[in-house]
Amino acid sequence: MCLIAFAYQPDAPHWLHLVANRDEFHARPSAALGDWPDAPRILGGRDLEAGGSWLALHRRGRLATVTNVRDPALVVPQRAPSRGELVRQALSCDDLEAWLAQLAAGEAWRYAGFNLLVADEARRLWHVHRSRHALTLQRVAPGLHGLSNADLDTPWPKLQASREGLGISLAHGDWPDAALAAMGNDREYHDATRLPDTGVGRELERRLSAAFIRGDTYGTRATTWLRWHRDEGVEIAERRFGPGGHREGETHRTLRPSP
Numbered sequence: 001m002c003l004i005a006f007a008y009q010p011d012a013p014h015w016l017h018l019v020a021n022r023d024e025f026h027a028r029p030s031a032a033l034g035d036w037p038d039a040p041r042i043l044g045g046r047d048l049e050a051g052g053s054w055l056a057l058h059r060r061g062r063l064a065t066v067t068n069v070r071d072p073a074l075v076v077p078q079r080a081p082s083r084g085e086l087v088r089q090a091l092s093c094d095d096l097e098a099w100l101a102q103l104a105a106g107e108a109w110r111y112a113g114f115n116l117l118v119a120d121e122a123r124r125l126w127h128v129h130r131s132r133h134a135l136t137l138q139r140v141a142p143g144l145h146g147l148s149n150a151d152l153d154t155p156w157p158k159l160q161a162s163r164e165g166l167g168i169s170l171a172h173g174d175w176p177d178a179a180l181a182a183m184g185n186d187r188e189y190h191d192a193t194r195l196p197d198t199g200v201g202r203e204l205e206r207r208l209s210a211a212f213i214r215g216d217t218y219g220t221r222a223t224t225w226l227r228w229h230r231d232e233g234v235e236i237a238e239r240r241f242g243p244g245g246h247r248e249g250e251t252h253r254t255l256r257p258s259p
Contacts, residue, residue, distance in 0.1 A: 001020045001021065001022050001054045001055060001065050001066065001067045001147075001224075002021055002022060002023040002067055002068065002148060002149060002220075003020060003021045003023075003067075003146075003147075003148050003158060003159065003162055003183070003211055004018065004019070004020040004021075004065065004067065004117070004146065004147040004148070005018070005019050005020070005144075005145070005146045005147075005159070005162040005163045005165070005166040005179065005182070005183075006018040006019070006117075006144075006145055006146075006147075006166070007143075007144050007145075007166060007167070007170055008125050008140055008141075008142050008143060008145065009142055010123040010124075010125075010142055011142075012230075013229065013230050013231075014227050014228065014229055014230070015123050015228055015229075015230055016063075016119060016123075016125070016226070016227070016228040017166065017169075017170060017175065017176075017179075017225075017226070017227050017228075018063075018065075018224075018225065018226050019162070019166055019176060019179045019180065019182075019183055019223070019224070019225040019226075020054075020055060020065060020183075020223070020224050020225075021183050021211060021212060021220050021222070021223050022045070022054045022055075022220065022221050022222040022223075022224070023208075023213050023218070023219060023220050023221065024218070024221045025217060025218050026215075026216070026217060026218065026219065026221065026242060026243050027217070028047070028049055029047075029048035029049055030045060030046065030047055030048055030221065030222075031045065031046035031048055032045060032238060032240060032249065032251055033045050033224070033236065033237075033238035033251045033253065034046075034251065034253075036056075039088070039092070041058055041059040041060070042056050042057070042058055042059075042088070042091055042092075043056060043057045043058075043059070043236070043253060043255050044056025044057060044087070045222060045224070045238060047082070047084045050082035050084055050085070051082070051084070051085070051088075052082045052083070052084020052085040052086070052087055052088055053084050053087040053088060054066060054084060054087070054222075055087065055224050056087050056088070056091060057091070057226075057234055057236065057255050058091035058092070059255060059256075059257060059258050060121070060257060060258070060259065061120060061121025061257030062090070062091050062096070062118070062119070062120050062121070063117075063118065063119040063120075063226075063228070063234070064086070064087040064090035064091050064116065064117065064118045064119075065087065065116075065117050066083050066084065066086050066087055066114055066115065066116050066117075067114065067115045067147055067148060067149055068083065068112070068113060068114060068149055069112075069113025069114055069115065069129075069130065069131050069149055069150065070113075070149035070150070070198045070200065070208075071113055071131060071132055071198060071199060072198075072199045072200060073132060073199055074112065074113045074131065074132040075132075076112040077109070077110055077111075077112075080110060080111055080112050081110060081111060083111055083112060083114045086103075086111065086114065086116050087116075090116065090118045096118065096120060100118065100126055100128065100137055101137070103116075103128055103137065104128065104135060104136070104137035106135070108128060108130040108135050109130070109135065111130060113130055113131050113132065114128075114129075114130050115127065115128070115129050115130075115147055115149075115151070115152070116128040117140075117147065119228070121257050123230070124139065125139065125140040126138070126139055126140065127140050127147075127152050129151050129152065131150075131151070134151075138152075140152070144163055144166065144167050145163065146159035146160065146162060146163040147159070149198070150196065150198075154196075156196050156209070157189045157194050157195070157209060158185075158189070158209055158210060158211040161182055161185065161211060162179075162182045162183055162211050164182065165178050165179050165181060165182020165183070165185075166178075166179040166182065168182075175227065176225045176227075176237075179225065180223065180225065180239075182211060183211050183212060183223050184211070184212045184223070185210065185211045185212055186210045186211070186212045186213070186214050186245070187210055187211075188206050188207065188209050188210045189206065189209040189210075190206060195209055196209075212245065213245075214244055214245035215243070215244070216243045216244060217243070219241070219243070219244075219245060220241055220245065221240065221241055222238055222239065222240050222241065223238070223239045223241075224236065224237070224238045224239075225237055232256070233254055233255050233256035233257060234254065234255045234256075234257075235252075235253075235254050236252075236253050236254075236255065237250065237251065237252045237253070238250065238251050
C-alpha cells in the first residue's frame with residue numbers, strides 16, 4: 001500500500017475501519033483479492049512476482065498491511081526480502097507479539113524501508129516503522145490515523161485529505177462513500193510549502209502527491225476497504241484499476257474468524 005486511512009476504536013461494535021490505495025507499476029503481475037491457493041486460510045491480494053501481499057487477512061482473525069518508506073538515501077541491504085513477505089509472516093506466525101518484538105530488535109533492518117500495520121481479533125493494533133534512522137514498534141492509540149510513505153500521521157496533504165474523508169464517512173454514516181471519494185481524488189498539490197521533500201525531485205513529488213495516481217506505466221492499482229465487526233467478522237472489498245486509472249473489477253468478501 002502507499003496510502004492508508006483508518007479509524008481504530010477498540011471498544012466500538014465496528015472497531016476498525018480502513019481504506020487504502022496500492023500504487024504500483026502496471027506491468028507487475030498481481031492477483032486480485034481472494035483465497036491463496038497455497039495458503040487457503042489467507043485472504044488478500046497477491047504480488048505474483050515476489051509472492052507476498054500489500055494487505056491480507058488470516059482466518060484466525062488477523063490483518064496485516066504494509067507501505068514502503070520513500071527515501072532514495074536509504075541504503076537497501078543486499079538480497080533484501082520483499083516487504084510484501086512481512087504481511088505473510090505477520091499472518092502466519094504462531095506468536096505474533098514475539099515476532100513483532102523480533103522485528104523491532106533488529107530483524108527489520110534486513111528489509112528496505114517500510115511501515116507495517118498488524119491487527120488481531122483481540123482488537124489490538126501495532127505499527128512497525130523502519131526508515132533510514134529509526135526502527136520503532138508501537139501499539140497504536142485509538143483514533144483516526146493516516147499512513148503513507150513516511151511515519152504514522154506524517155502530515156502530507158493526501159494523507160490529511162484521506163483521513164478527513166474517512167472521518168466524514170463515519171460521522172455522516174455513509175461508509176464507505178466519502179472515504180472512497182477521498183481515496184479516488186486525483187488532485188495534485190502544487191504548493192511547494194505543502195509538498196513533502198523525500199529526495200525524488202519536485203516534479204515527481206507533485207505527481208505522487210495525489211491520493212489516486214493516474215498513469216500509463218505506474219499508478220493506483222487497487223483501492224481496498226474493510227470494516228471489522230467485533231462479533232461478525234470482517235467485511236472487505238477491493239476495486240482494481242488499470243493504466244490511466246480505468247476500473248477493471250471489484251470483489252467483495254466477508255471473513256469470519258475461526259481458530
